[in-house]
Amino acid sequence: MQTGHYRVVFKGNRAENLSVEQLRENLAGLGFSEAQVEHMLAGRSATIKRGLSQAQAESYQQRLQLAGLEIEIEAEQSEPTPAGEGAARFEAREPTRNPGQELPTPKRVEQVRFTGQGAEYFGIWIVNILLIIVTLGFYAPWAKVRNNQYFYGHTLIDGTSFQYLADPWVIFRGRLVAIVAVIVWMVVGELFPLLSLALMVPLLLALPWVVTRSLKFHAVNSAYRNIRFDFNGGYGEAAMVLLVWPLLSLLSLLLLAPFSAWKSQSFMVNNARFGQLPFRFKATAGDYYLFFLKMLGLVVGFVVLSMLVSSLVSQWLSILVGVIGYLTLFGFFMASLTNLAMNATVLGMHGFRSQLGKGRMVWIYFSNTLLIVLTLGLFTPWAKVRMAAYRAECTQVLVHGDLDNFIAGEQQQASALGQELGDAFDVGVSFV
Numbered sequence: 001m002q003t004g005h006y007r008v009v010f011k012g013n014r015a016e017n018l019s020v021e022q023l024r025e026n027l028a029g030l031g032f033s034e035a036q037v038e039h040m041l042a043g044r045s046a047t048i049k050r051g052l053s054q055a056q057a058e059s060y061q062q063r064l065q066l067a068g069l070e071i072e073i074e075a076e077q078s079e080p081t082p083a084g085e086g087a088a089r090f091e092a093r094e095p096t097r098n099p100g101q102e103l104p105t106p107k108r109v110e111q112v113r114f115t116g117q118g119a120e121y122f123g124i125w126i127v128n129i130l131l132i133i134v135t136l137g138f139y140a141p142w143a144k145v146r147n148n149q150y151f152y153g154h155t156l157i158d159g160t161s162f163q164y165l166a167d168p169w170v171i172f173r174g175r176l177v178a179i180v181a182v183i184v185w186m187v188v189g190e191l192f193p194l195l196s197l198a199l200m201v202p203l204l205l206a207l208p209w210v211v212t213r214s215l216k217f218h219a220v221n222s223a224y225r226n227i228r229f230d231f232n233g234g235y236g237e238a239a240m241v242l243l244v245w246p247l248l249s250l251l252s253l254l255l256l257a258p259f260s261a262w263k264s265q266s267f268m269v270n271n272a273r274f275g276q277l278p279f280r281f282k283a284t285a286g287d288y289y290l291f292f293l294k295m296l297g298l299v300v301g302f303v304v305l306s307m308l309v310s311s312l313v314s315q316w317l318s319i320l321v322g323v324i325g326y327l328t329l330f331g332f333f334m335a336s337l338t339n340l341a342m343n344a345t346v347l348g349m350h351g352f353r354s355q356l357g358k359g360r361m362v363w364i365y366f367s368n369t370l371l372i373v374l375t376l377g378l379f380t381p382w383a384k385v386r387m388a389a390y391r392a393e394c395t396q397v398l399v400h401g402d403l404d405n406f407i408a409g410e411q412q413q414a415s416a417l418g419q420e421l422g423d424a425f426d427v428g429v430s431f432v
Helices: 020-029 034-041 054-067 118-134 140-153 168-191 193-220 235-251 257-270 285-312 315-343 358-374 380-393 403-416
Strands: 006-014 046-052 069-075 107-111 155-157 160-164 222-224 227-231 272-274 277-281 345-347 350-354 395-400
Touching: 006 034, 006 054, 020 034, 020 054, 034 046, 046 054, 054 069, 118 140, 118 380, 140 155, 140 160, 140 168, 168 193, 193 222, 193 227, 193 235, 235 257, 257 272, 257 277, 257 285, 285 315, 315 345, 315 350, 315 358, 358 380, 380 395
Parallel strands: none
Antiparallel strands: 006 046, 006 069, 107 395, 155 160, 160 222, 222 227, 227 272, 272 277, 277 345, 345 350, 350 395
């Protein structure tokens, strides 16, 4: 059988039994870009792949039809189609499995588990504290690596833990650069106050670059089943998220604050990758406006209630109402915002579910803070483990298909992933 004589073509028809959202997820899982997916959802034709043998073309056809597209196989023209004519040309990922094995596609829920123990972590924590004190803070990067390795190593999905692979020396160099920059700015401020104000401009302009480098460092040094994460955010988008949108929010008297928060989370998620596969953020700006409207409703409600209690009953009782209101808002913000972001994040055809409880979050934060104060800080390891265990307890991975085959497919692509460790560094910024 000869090779290079067939192409697979999409002519605008798709399966009627699939929703647009499901089809979008299926195509993203096959490696199509967002622009390519929208092109096909609009019903426009496209040449998916050319230069195939008959067997390869049939494999592509079966895989794409399972995803929801009606695909045709055509013989290649003897002469190439001139540039700018005919359908758009895409490049689909090579099918690696027998399509018949994918029917039906299994779906299951994998619970995230955290197996750490407070007493066990206390040994790591107290040694880190003592070494940081003895070395006047120079041990801090090594302490961070040990902490992250403990929490990553005790966080499991499908029986496998995460890995933290950072080199403490790289963290040390990054923080040293940041410290030197701050010291220079402070010295200049003491000697030449006006010049220190001028130096704020280049420091602010450097902030997006610093944050994107730090996010990349955090991502590429995080791995699951030996597949590293990655972060590809650019300077321009980071500048909008860190500088422009917050400034516009202030100028609009916080009317743009929900939009700014949405853009920030979109930036974090949409630029993250696992191996070669990108994460996608499905929440809209409207979802964030609805969240902030609920927050505003709670604020107004508790303020009015506190004023009424103060005027009709007792000023001391109104203070109690204010404290309850603060705790309620804190719990709502921490739990609901995390749930919103996690539930709107997808990786290919896999999703996530977060079900943090508002009351439980308030109780854990409040009791942890109280116990840390009463023990002069010694309860801190138990507090961190307790919160990590609760977050894991409320987090699930919605697996669409065979997770082992998905991981194997990404491992085949891992060698093509440039880690860029040389120009990435850490100054304490991480994913939220």
